[in-house]
Amino acid sequence: MSQKVLLPSRxxxxxxxxxxxxxxxxxxxLTSDSRGSASVENFAKxxxxxxxxxxxxxxxxxSIASGLAGCGKKPFVFSPACFLxxxxxxxxxxxxxxxxxxxxxxxxxxxxxxxxxxxxxxxxEDIAFMRAIPNxxxxxxxxxxxxxxxxxxxxxxxxxxxxxxxxxxxxxxxxSENIQFEIGKGNILLDGDEVTIIxxxxxxxxxxxxGILLRSKGIYARxxxxxxxxxxxxxxxxxSAKKTKFIVTIEEHNIRGGLGSxxxxxxxxxxxxxxxxLGIPDEFSITGSQKExxxxxxxTSENICGAILRELKEG
Amino acid sequence: xxxxxxxxxxxxxIRRTIVEMIYKARSGHIGGSLSSVDILVALYYxxxxxxPKNPNWPDRDRFILSKGHSVEGYYAILADLGFIEKKELxxxxxxxxxxxxxxxxxxPGVEANTGSLGHGLSIGVGMALAGKMDAKExxxxxxxxxxxxxxxxxxxxxxxxxxxRLDNLVGIIDRNRLQIGGSTxxxxxxxxxxxxxxxxxxxxxxxxxxNIKELLDVLENIPITPGKPTLxxxxxxxxxxxxxxxxKAEWHHRIPTDEEFAKMMEELS
Ligand SMILES: [Mg+2]
Numbered sequence: 287m288s289q290k291v292l293l294p295s296r297x298x299x300x301x302x303x304x305x306x307x308x309x310x311x312x313x314x315x316l317t318s319d320s321r322g323s324a325s326v327e328n329f330a331k332x333x334x335x336x337x338x339x340x341x342x343x344x345x346x347x348x349s350i351a352s353g354l355a356g357c358g359k360k361p362f363v364f365s366p367a368c369f370l371x372x373x374x375x376x377x378x379x380x381x382x383x384x385x386x387x388x389x390x391x392x393x394x395x396x397x398x399x400x401x402x403x404x405x406x407x408x409x410x411e412d413i414a415f416m417r418a419i420p421n422x423x424x425x426x427x428x429x430x431x432x433x434x435x436x437x438x439x440x441x442x443x444x445x446x447x448x449x450x451x452x453x454x455x456x457x458x459x460x461x462s463e464n465i466q467f468e469i470g471k472g473n474i475l476l477d478g479d480e481v482t483i484i485x486x487x488x489x490x491x492x493x494x495x496x497g498i499l500l501r502s503k504g505i506y507a508r509x510x511x512x513x514x515x516x517x518x519x520x521x522x523x524x525x526s527a528k529k530t531k532f533i534v535t536i537e538e539h540n541i542r543g544g545l546g547s548x549x550x551x552x553x554x555x556x557x558x559x560x561x562x563x564l565g566i567p568d569e570f571s572i573t574g575s576q577k578e579x580x581x582x583x584x585x586t587s588e589n590i591c592g593a594i595l596r597e598l599k600e601g
Numbered sequence: 602x603x604x605x606x607x608x609x610x611x612x613x614x615i616r617r618t619i620v621e622m623i624y625k626a627r628s629g630h631i632g633g634s635l636s637s638v639d640i641l642v643a644l645y646y647x648x649x650x651x652x653p654k655n656p657n658w659p660d661r662d663r664f665i666l667s668k669g670h671s672v673e674g675y676y677a678i679l680a681d682l683g684f685i686e687k688k689e690l691x692x693x694x695x696x697x698x699x700x701x702x703x704x705x706x707x708x709p710g711v712e713a714n715t716g717s718l719g720h721g722l723s724i725g726v727g728m729a730l731a732g733k734m735d736a737k738e739x740x741x742x743x744x745x746x747x748x749x750x751x752x753x754x755x756x757x758x759x760x761x762x763x764x765x766r767l768d769n770l771v772g773i774i775d776r777n778r779l780q781i782g783g784s785t786x787x788x789x790x791x792x793x794x795x796x797x798x799x800x801x802x803x804x805x806x807x808x809x810x811x812n813i814k815e816l817l818d819v820l821e822n823i824p825i826t827p828g829k830p831t832l833x834x835x836x837x838x839x840x841x842x843x844x845x846x847x848x849k850a851e852w853h854h855r856i857p858t859d860e861e862f863a864k865m866m867e868e869l870s
Contacts, residue, residue: 314734335734338730340757340761341760341761343757343760343761345719345723345753345754345757346723346726346754346757346758346761348723349720349723349724349726349727349754349758350723350724350726350727350730350761351727352713352723352724352727353713353723353724353725353726353727353728353729353730353731354727354728354730354731355727356712356713356724356727356728356731357659357727357728357731357732357735358659358731359731359734376717376720377720377723377754380714380715380716380717380720381713381714381720381723381724384705384714385705385706385713385714386706
């Protein structure tokens with residue numbers, strides 16, 4: 287791999303959207319005093335007529351977006367995932383989803399990106415909340431190359447979508463030339479028939495590394511990037527359940543209600559298999575850097591690898 | 602004057618429909634629906650630029666019923682104007698009806714799904730902003746309850762509307778001084794409501810919310826102050842038109858008995 291400067295998803299998301307917005311005046315960016323954390327300063331500076339900062343008022347933020355969408359605008363709402371999906375959840379449920387408006391909700395600094403700031407700033411329940419709302423699509427891109435394609439797809443997709451991205455620069459999963467991405471279709475990154483590892487968002491790289499590590503030990507794992515949690519790729523989950531001995535899921539989210547639960551809903555009703563659900567336990571997370579927190583809870587490629595080896599031995 | 606008499610008769614007719622709908626459905630919010638009728642009639646029969654044959658006409662005025670529970674009069678008017686068929690009113694609150702206890706955009710003419718209080722004004726801010734962005738002439742009207750004024754999100758919306766100088770936005774408060782638990786001032790004091798809205802940068806007008814002429818004098822002269830959103834405090838009586846339920850908090854959503862229904866219809870004939 288060439289030495290590249292790693293970028294955070296939020297920066298790439300904003301840059302791609304900015305280029306599209308220059309050509310499409312209906313694209314409107316909204317934030318709640320989060321232009322810095324969302325990396326949308328370019329809009330404020332160069333496209334002020336397509337930029338709305340409502341101040342620290344997340345409820346108003348989401349309802350205004352609904353009103354704009356009701357008049358044919360294409361609003362993109364940027365706010366830290368922790369506030370966007372909890373402070374304004376009723377506005378999301380009613381004004382966006384129930385009314386079925388074309389609003390894109392971008393939760394930035396998701397998971398434990400804001401590590402040291404504590405649980406007020408962690409978003410570890412956003413997937414559970416958002417996927418329980420009808421009409422809502424939920425996407426967690428895994429790297430900046432996928433983000434580039436995702437933004438273009440979002441413009442073409444009409445309807446409510448929640449996208450969670452992180453804060454920190456991330457390693458690439460895909461090369462920029464070779465990127466397949468379709469909302470609702472998981473990607474197989476590595477194939478194998480011993481075990482399936484399904485990951486989402488910025489844990490995909492970790493899952494991929496675990497797959498490589500297992501290969502070095504002669505164990506062939508299927509590794510899936512499940513970027514869309516809703517609608518989830520049921521076909522791929524069922525096929526994986528049939529093909530491999532068990533399924534491991536990994537997510538930067540509470541183990542209740544997130545990716546693991548979404549996958550289990552499919553396997554339990556179609557082809558029950560043993561599952562190991564890895565994520566943040568059901569507690570208010572310890573604080574530290576994102577990396578330290580993930581390590582503390584065992585969300586590392588070595589640990590995934592270890593869990594799989596144990597299960598293969600005992601199972 | 603002819604005009605006003607016509608509108609007053611229309612309001613009486615809508616009140617009868619409201620009482621009938623609630624009586625038949627055994628569901629609804631009678632008090633607040635009756636207090637809102639004259640405001641709705643002034644808007645829908647005189648002020649709003651809308652087209653029942655083309656409900657999504659991009660240049661139309663927008664109306665949002667933020668107090669979504671006062672839905673019966675709203676439906677009655679949408680049916681009377683031809684957005685929906687009058688016959689459909691019989692399905693109100695029945696199984697799988699489009700006429701739910703709170704309005705949704707499934708129904709032609711409805712601009713927002715409301716029912717949870719405190720959302721409508723923010724949605725209206727979004728629609729008014731879109732109008733300004735597109736240099737459109739349309740206006741956005743949002744009818745709120747007075748009990749609803751305790752919702753914090755209303756004040757987020759209020760702050761932003763004046764910040765963005767949305768003089769194409771009109772907030773109307775159905776100031777009937779009651780909410781489900783009693784008088785607004787005993788549950789959570791609102792006064793001085795006018796001063797509060799003025800402090801938020803709105804142009805505030807107080808009117809008699811049952812005097813259609815007075816309502817029109819305000820509604821036909823928007824914006825009151827160029828550059829500022831307009832807030833109308835419409836002083837009303839909860840249960841207006843039926844003497845024995847007027848100003849009674851328990852009639853927020855009580856369902857009339859057979860005897861009460863007969864008396865109501867007699868008073869409204
Ligand atoms: Mg009231």
